[in-house]
Amino acid sequence: MATANMKDVxxxxxSVESTKQITKAMQLVAxxxxxxxxxxxxxxxxxxxxxxxxxxxxxxxxxxTSVFTAKVEKKKTLMIVIAGDRGLAGGFNVNVLKKAAAKAxxxxxxxxxxxxxxxxxxxxEYFSKRDYDVTDKFSEIAEGMSMxxxxxxxxxxxxxxxxxxxxxxxLIYTTFVSAMTQEPCEMAILPVENLTSWADTRHASxxxxxxxxxxxxxxxxxxxxxxxxxxxxxxxASEQAARRSAxxxxxDNADEMxxxxxxxxxxxxQAQITQELxxxxxxxxxxxx
Amino acid sequence: MTPFNLKIITxxxxxxxxxxxxxxxKTTTGxxxxxxxxxxxVANLVSSPMKIEVQGTLKEAALSGGFIKVAPEEVIIVTxxxxxxxxxxxxxxxxxxxxxxxxxxxHESQKEFDRAEKKLKRALxxxxxxxxK
Numbered sequence: 024m025a026t027a028n029m030k031d032v033x034x035x036x037x038s039v040e041s042t043k044q045i046t047k048a049m050q051l052v053a054x055x056x057x058x059x060x061x062x063x064x065x066x067x068x069x070x071x072x073x074x075x076x077x078x079x080x081x082x083x084x085x086x087x088t089s090v091f092t093a094k095v096e097k098k099k100t101l102m103i104v105i106a107g108d109r110g111l112a113g114g115f116n117v118n119v120l121k122k123a124a125a126k127a128x129x130x131x132x133x134x135x136x137x138x139x140x141x142x143x144x145x146x147x148e149y150f151s152k153r154d155y156d157v158t159d160k161f162s163e164i165a166e167g168m169s170m171x172x173x174x175x176x177x178x179x180x181x182x183x184x185x186x187x188x189x190x191x192x193x194l195i196y197t198t199f200v201s202a203m204t205q206e207p208c209e210m211a212i213l214p215v216e217n218l219t220s221w222a223d224t225r226h227a228s229x230x231x232x233x234x235x236x237x238x239x240x241x242x243x244x245x246x247x248x249x250x251x252x253x254x255x256x257x258x259x260a261s262e263q264a265a266r267r268s269a270x271x272x273x274x275d276n277a278d279e280m281x282x283x284x285x286x287x288x289x290x291x292x293q294a295q296i297t298q299e300l301x302x303x304x305x306x307x308x309x310x311x312x
Numbered sequence: 313m314t315p316f317n318l319k320i321i322t323x324x325x326x327x328x329x330x331x332x333x334x335x336x337x338k339t340t341t342g343x344x345x346x347x348x349x350x351x352x353x354v355a356n357l358v359s360s361p362m363k364i365e366v367q368g369t370l371k372e373a374a375l376s377g378g379f380i381k382v383a384p385e386e387v388i389i390v391t392x393x394x395x396x397x398x399x400x401x402x403x404x405x406x407x408x409x410x411x412x413x414x415x416x417x418x419h420e421s422q423k424e425f426d427r428a429e430k431k432l433k434r435a436l437x438x439x440x441x442x443x444x445k
Contacts, residue, residue: 069321074379080381081354170324233355241340
């Protein structure tokens with residue numbers, strides 16, 4: 024009995040060890056990816072703030088009106104949902120997708136039409152399988168996200184908004200709070216609201232060339248692009264952070280398992296030796312008698 | 313000429329933060345030259361070569377869209393991308409020019425075509441700026 028058991032235990036230790044190597048490697052990769060994504064998320068801040076300030080300034084102009092700020096009764100909503108491309112990141116994907124689904128159901132109960140732009144393979148899979156109107160699908164774009172990639176999506180959204188395909192746009196993604204916590208959050212991005220709250224009132228109204236409306240509309244794609252880019256980068260950093268801590272606890276669990284199994288293995292080995300000794304000495308006793 | 317403060321911000325970094333005496337950029341309505349004491353002014357910029365005075369000479373950079381805001385104390389340019397002539401990756405710009413041209417030839421949809429056209433403009437702008445350095 025002891026020998027077979029020892030073999031099994033040895034095999035399990037080996038398999039747990041190789042799993043641990045994988046989780047450890049994934050943890051390290053996630054850590055470095057997270058760091059890079061965080062740097063990008065920080066770098067985009069001044070860009071976006073300047074842009075938003077300029078938009079606030081324009082909105083103060085007395086003659087200013089724009090379809091992008093008009094307050095209308097919302098009937099058709101586009102939800103941009105950002106999740107990860109891969110699993111093994113703890114509750115990262117589930118949390119954000121659940122929040123998005125709840126929000127979509129809530130909007131539908133209020134009688135609004137909801138269409139979904141899914142960014143990230145997990146978001147695409149989740150909403151395609153269920154009863155949602157998924158109008159756009161983007162997989163595997165988060166890691167190599169460039170400004171141009173975000174710009175393509177942003178220009179598309181802006182054009183469709185202007186055509187009246189939808190009258191509000193919400194963004195749902197996971198924000199990076201700290202390396203240990205990432206929270207799903209939602210944000211209404213179109214029509215543009217709360218513009219004046221940021222504006223500074225120091226200057227006289229500048230000259231807008233050719234007109235405040237046109238300058239503002241020209242900024243809209245950049246505004247959306249900045250938001251999307253930072254949301255995608257933020258979400259990517261969160262995904263890596265979630266994966267890092269998931270893999271860290273997986274490695275810890277593997278360590279614990281290896282410890283328990285080693286104990287079991289040593290006990291079995293000791294038991295076998297003891298048994299062999301007993302057998303030898305009892306055999307000698309038998310011979311002597 | 314009196315210098316003024318200029319800040320050029322891209323999503324990746326602050327590209328330029330210092331003083332200059334002259335700036336020539338192309339807006340949606342045409343070229344504008346900015347000197348010290350310009351009236352407060354805001355306009356959208358198109359992908360084009362932009363000239364900035366640096367240490368007495370006009371240095372050229374490839375600008376990819378954005379906007380300019382002239383305020384009394386400083387001029388701010390916000391753009392998606394900008395490179396000095398000697399920073400441009402010519403091979404990459406050439407590749408993206410070919411790619412854009414192919415996509416335009418295929419003409420799959422108007423949306424696709426418009427995107428390719430913009431990409432082509434950016435690539436040509438970069439190539440043009442790079443060739444003049």
